[in-house]
Amino acid sequence: MAAISAILIVLIAIWPINNTLAVAATSDYGIDALFKFMLYFAAPIFVFVNGYVLYFARRYKHRRDEPADAVGIPLYGVVPLEIWWTVLPALLMVVLGIWSAVTLFGLYKPQAGALNVEAIGHQWKFELRYPGLKSSFYGDFYLPIDRPVTMNITSADVVHSFWVPQFRVKLDMVPGMVQQLHFTPTQIGNYPLVCTEFCGIGHGDMRTTVHVVSQADYDKWFSGEQQQVAAASASAGALNLAAGVVSKGQAIFEQKCAVCHNMAGFAQKKVGPGLQNIFSDPAHPKLVDGSAPTPEDVAGIIEKGYSGDIGVMPNAQANGLSSSDVANLVAYLKSQSK
Amino acid sequence: MSTDTIEILRRTEAPIHPAPESFVRKYIFSIDHKVIGVQYFIVSGLMILLSGLFAEAIRVQLTAPHNTFLTPQQFDEAFTFHGTLMVWFGAIPMVTGAFGNFVMPLQIGARDVAFPWLNMFSFWTFPPAVLILLSSLAFGAPNSGWTEYPPVSLQAGVGIVFWTTAVFTVGIGATLTALNFLTTVIKMRAPGMTFTRMPLFVWASAVTAVLSLVATTALASALGSLFLSHVFNVPFYDPSRGGTVVLFQHMFWFYSHPAVYILIIPVFGIVSEIIPTFARKPIFGYKLIAFSTVSIALLSFMVWAHHMFTSGLGPWVTLPFMILSMLIAVPTGIKIFSWTATLFGSNLRLTTAMLFVLGFLSTFTIGGITGIMLASVPVDWHEHATYFLVAHIHYVLFGGTLMGVIGGVYYWWPKVTGRLMSESLGKWHFWLTFIFFNATFLPMHFVGLLGMPRRVAYYDPAFQGLNLFISISAFLLAGSFLLLFVNAFWSLKKGAAAGPNPWGARTLEWMIPSPPPYYNFKETPEVYATPYGYGEPLPYSAPYNSVSTTPTY
Numbered sequence: 001m002a003a004i005s006a007i008l009i010v011l012i013a014i015w016p017i018n019n020t021l022a023v024a025a026t027s028d029y030g031i032d033a034l035f036k037f038m039l040y041f042a043a044p045i046f047v048f049v050n051g052y053v054l055y056f057a058r059r060y061k062h063r064r065d066e067p068a069d070a071v072g073i074p075l076y077g078v079v080p081l082e083i084w085w086t087v088l089p090a091l092l093m094v095v096l097g098i099w100s101a102v103t104l105f106g107l108y109k110p111q112a113g114a115l116n117v118e119a120i121g122h123q124w125k126f127e128l129r130y131p132g133l134k135s136s137f138y139g140d141f142y143l144p145i146d147r148p149v150t151m152n153i154t155s156a157d158v159v160h161s162f163w164v165p166q167f168r169v170k171l172d173m174v175p176g177m178v179q180q181l182h183f184t185p186t187q188i189g190n191y192p193l194v195c196t197e198f199c200g201i202g203h204g205d206m207r208t209t210v211h212v213v214s215q216a217d218y219d220k221w222f223s224g225e226q227q228q229v230a231a232a233s234a235s236a237g238a239l240n241l242a243a244g245v246v247s248k249g250q251a252i253f254e255q256k257c258a259v260c261h262n263m264a265g266f267a268q269k270k271v272g273p274g275l276q277n278i279f280s281d282p283a284h285p286k287l288v289d290g291s292a293p294t295p296e297d298v299a300g301i302i303e304k305g306y307s308g309d310i311g312v313m314p315n316a317q318a319n320g321l322s323s324s325d326v327a328n329l330v331a332y333l334k335s336q337s338k
Numbered sequence: 339m340s341t342d343t344i345e346i347l348r349r350t351e352a353p354i355h356p357a358p359e360s361f362v363r364k365y366i367f368s369i370d371h372k373v374i375g376v377q378y379f380i381v382s383g384l385m386i387l388l389s390g391l392f393a394e395a396i397r398v399q400l401t402a403p404h405n406t407f408l409t410p411q412q413f414d415e416a417f418t419f420h421g422t423l424m425v426w427f428g429a430i431p432m433v434t435g436a437f438g439n440f441v442m443p444l445q446i447g448a449r450d451v452a453f454p455w456l457n458m459f460s461f462w463t464f465p466p467a468v469l470i471l472l473s474s475l476a477f478g479a480p481n482s483g484w485t486e487y488p489p490v491s492l493q494a495g496v497g498i499v500f501w502t503t504a505v506f507t508v509g510i511g512a513t514l515t516a517l518n519f520l521t522t523v524i525k526m527r528a529p530g531m532t533f534t535r536m537p538l539f540v541w542a543s544a545v546t547a548v549l550s551l552v553a554t555t556a557l558a559s560a561l562g563s564l565f566l567s568h569v570f571n572v573p574f575y576d577p578s579r580g581g582t583v584v585l586f587q588h589m590f591w592f593y594s595h596p597a598v599y600i601l602i603i604p605v606f607g608i609v610s611e612i613i614p615t616f617a618r619k620p621i622f623g624y625k626l627i628a629f630s631t632v633s634i635a636l637l638s639f640m641v642w643a644h645h646m647f648t649s650g651l652g653p654w655v656t657l658p659f660m661i662l663s664m665l666i667a668v669p670t671g672i673k674i675f676s677w678t679a680t681l682f683g684s685n686l687r688l689t690t691a692m693l694f695v696l697g698f699l700s701t702f703t704i705g706g707i708t709g710i711m712l713a714s715v716p717v718d719w720h721e722h723a724t725y726f727l728v729a730h731i732h733y734v735l736f737g738g739t740l741m742g743v744i745g746g747v748y749y750w751w752p753k754v755t756g757r758l759m760s761e762s763l764g765k766w767h768f769w770l771t772f773i774f775f776n777a778t779f780l781p782m783h784f785v786g787l788l789g790m791p792r793r794v795a796y797y798d799p800a801f802q803g804l805n806l807f808i809s810i811s812a813f814l815l816a817g818s819f820l821l822l823f824v825n826a827f828w829s830l831k832k833g834a835a836a837g838p839n840p841w842g843a844r845t846l847e848w849m850i851p852s853p854p855p856y857y858n859f860k861e862t863p864e865v866y867a868t869p870y871g872y873g874e875p876l877p878y879s880a881p882y883n884s885v886s887t888t889p890t891y
């Protein structure tokens with residue numbers, strides 16, 4: 001049994017997991033190594049339990065020539081043995097626990113200079129918002145190789161999840177809450193992005209592709225998309241709050257902001273505070289950044305974003321807003337204030 | 339019933355209650371724990387079968403990546419019914435209501451449970467709950483899985499009302515049964531049966547009762563909140579009105595993690611009875627086995643969030659849950675090692691019941707190991723909610739609970755019916771089930787690790803080969819159970835008379851005729867030592883020490 005275990009351990013050691021399921025991101029942070037470590041002790045446990053069961057079943061089987069009332073040896077326990085098989089597994093679990101804990105904190109650590117992308121789950125598609133791009137994307141996402149990514153993930157309706165098997169990481173997209181998923185793509189290729197949390201009848205088809213491409217290809221794709229943004233903002237010009245149109249603002253709000261904000265009183269929080277009466281709420285005379293609720297300051301928060309006690313408010317780039325969008329939004333917010 | 343009455347029941351020879359005469363009182367509204375046990379066995383057995391049919395429908399759908407056998411809507415209903423029926427209507431009533439009711443009072447030398455009328459009431463919450471659940475098929479079935487996470491479960495319409503009501507109703511029965519069993523074990527043990535002389539199945543039943551009593555209240559809160567959300571539009575789970583989605587997951591798993599131990603601890607008890615009987619020697623490390631059962635039960639209340647490692651709890655909350663989940667592996671390991679060690683130096687009788695238990699040792703070990711893998715948060719981030727998780731739960735629930743239950747059926751069948759089953763048919767059943775079980779569920783680990791999520795009606799065509807293999811194995815696995823039914827019917831018609839103690843076992847239920855008389859024990863037995871002293875005289879007062887312990891099957 002020791003020999004079989006040893007062979008299995010060697011086989012596990014030389015097994016290139018990468019060949020079975022490619023590793024395409026450094027979020028791997030040793031997840032595969034941890035998995036292998038668990039296989040290392042799983043193999044002998046499995047072999048020894050099964051081996052002894054089989055061996056004892058043959059060795060001690062009742063034989064025809066034994067008396068019908070034959071019994072086994074009256075062994076009620078062997079204390080040292082029992083101590084061993086309590087203490088050894090406990091130690092093993094301590095090692096596994098420490099290793100897992102270290103890896104776990106690595107997973108939560110943001111990387112410097114990360115590309116911040118908003119990912120929003122919908123029944124039944126993924127939406128991604130890139131900083132600096134006006135339109136949202138619903139499938140066939142691009143990510144540059146070797147650049148750290150922080151996915152800010154949430155959901156517009158029910159619980160979904162964000163999983164790229166080749167990146168090895170997954171988090172749920174929970175409505176009313178933003179989670180950050182950090183990873184760095186390291187392999188050029190096309191990988192599936194799948195939802196694993198049951199989300200209704202479209203769940204089985206909630207799959208799309210993530211394209212990890214070279215920086216040059218990414219830049220090409222990005223500037224192509226950006227030209228459209230530029231074309232749009234050229235026609236819009238610089239921020240001109242007076243030109244805001246309420247109905248346009250409302251449409252943008254529902255598309256971009258309602259994931260995180262309710263059009264209700266400040267206390268009716270979703271991810272961020274409710275935004276009704278933002279210009280005239282006696283209970284909240286100041287904005288979250290401490291400034292007075294003037295149209296300019298509200299526009300400032302929408303443009304620059306803000307991260308305070310409540311959470312992270314993405315900036316206009318991340319939300320893909322042009323300056324005319326901001327003006328429209330402010331106009332809409334004003335119309336919703338007494 | 340006051341303590342006095344219980345004392346009287348225990349000490350005198352007076353009948354607890356007169357034997358019923360009418361058919362209705364004897365077989366329908368019976369207060370006899372043995373009849374109630376059989377009633378539970380029949381209804382929960384039927385539910386397991388029905389649930390199995392839903393599972394086969396799932397597997398038919400998954401033979402092809404874009405199969406049209408079921409619509410996604412029907413597919414979602416199928417896995418919801420499969421899980422719901424299996425957990426609350428099949429396995430839990432089977433291991434507590436059926437085995438607990440029939441075996442536990444006999445093993446402690448009692449004439450019935452502490453509250454026989456309450457016991458009848460518990461059972462009669464069960465068939466109505468089944469009807470409520472099944473009637474939802476006519477009105478719009480629940481379809482978000484046995485976990486019914488909101489908000490998606492609240493989109494399903496009226497189905498969720500049926501689902502919560504049905505589960506709540508069986509929950510009432512389960513709680514009352516737990517109360518009943520706990521009282522019975524504490525107050526009604528035969529004189530001389532100290533805690534350390536209790537058979538291990540009795541230990542298991544008592545610990546399970548504590549788990550049910552404490553945990554089911556959390557389930558009631560979870561169900562209640564869904565019900566109120568649907569019926570009165572209370573925004574518990576609507577973030578746009580101040581609700582919090584993960585609250586439900588906390589309440590649900592605060593119940594459902596202990597519940598998986600409600601499903602397995604009685605089976606630990608069954609296994610701990612079958613092994614000494616057929617090894618014909620005392621169980622190895624009785625005290626450590628009993629102690630590990632208690633510590634598993636305690637730990638099981640402190641690990642619920644390991645089902646929520648991806649739900650956004652953050653590193654500092656997940657950390658303690660991860661460590662405590664890993665710790666559960668220690669008492670679980672103790673059990674597996676002690677059972678294996680009991681085989682050493684045995685005089686082993688490889689009956690069908692014993693084969694199922696050996697099969698259990700093999701498969702449950704795999705389930706325990708995959709449990710550890712899922713408990714490590716970084717690895718769980720890859721495996722969570724995939725077919726790897728589906729493989730884990732089936733190695734512990736099919737390879738663990740169901741294998742143990744079938745072993746228990748082969749073991750106690752002669753006691754219940756007075757007749758033996760066919761051993762050769764039984765062995766065929768074992769080998770076919772064991773082989774096709776592994777063929778069905780082992781590949782699920784791989785398909786999950788490679789990227790297939792759970793609860794999907796359609797999947798990436800890259801996984802077609804493995805899925806087809808899994809489905810074919812699943813059909814054969816279901817087919818292997820036909821042998822059990824053939825065997826059971828054959829035994830009822832033609833089986834040889836079993837006699838009181840065909841296996842040569844030593845716990846009290848084998849010291850009385852098969853099937854046991856209405857009052858179980860004419861005189862209350864006295865107990866002088868542990869039941870597992872093979873080779874020594876029986877540790878009971880006359881006449882319970884005169885049964886032969888030579889196997890006669």
Ligand code: HEM
Nearest residue numbers: 598602644645663667670706709710712713722723731734
């Ligand atoms: C060594 C002992 C065990 C450990 C460490 C363990 C650990 C885990 C973990 C961490 C999960 C959650 C995985 C995820 O959602 O990503 C899980 C799921 C599950 N476990 Fe275990 N487990 C063990 C034994 C058992 C036993 C004995 C049973 C039942 C008899 C069981 C039944 C289940 C079920 C039903 C689920 C899935 C629930 C669902 O999401 O539908 N486990 N286990």
Ligand SMILES: [Cu+2]
Nearest residue numbers: 195197199203
């Ligand atoms: Cu989904």
Ligand SMILES: [Cu+2]
Nearest residue numbers: 595598644645
């Ligand atoms: Cu659990």
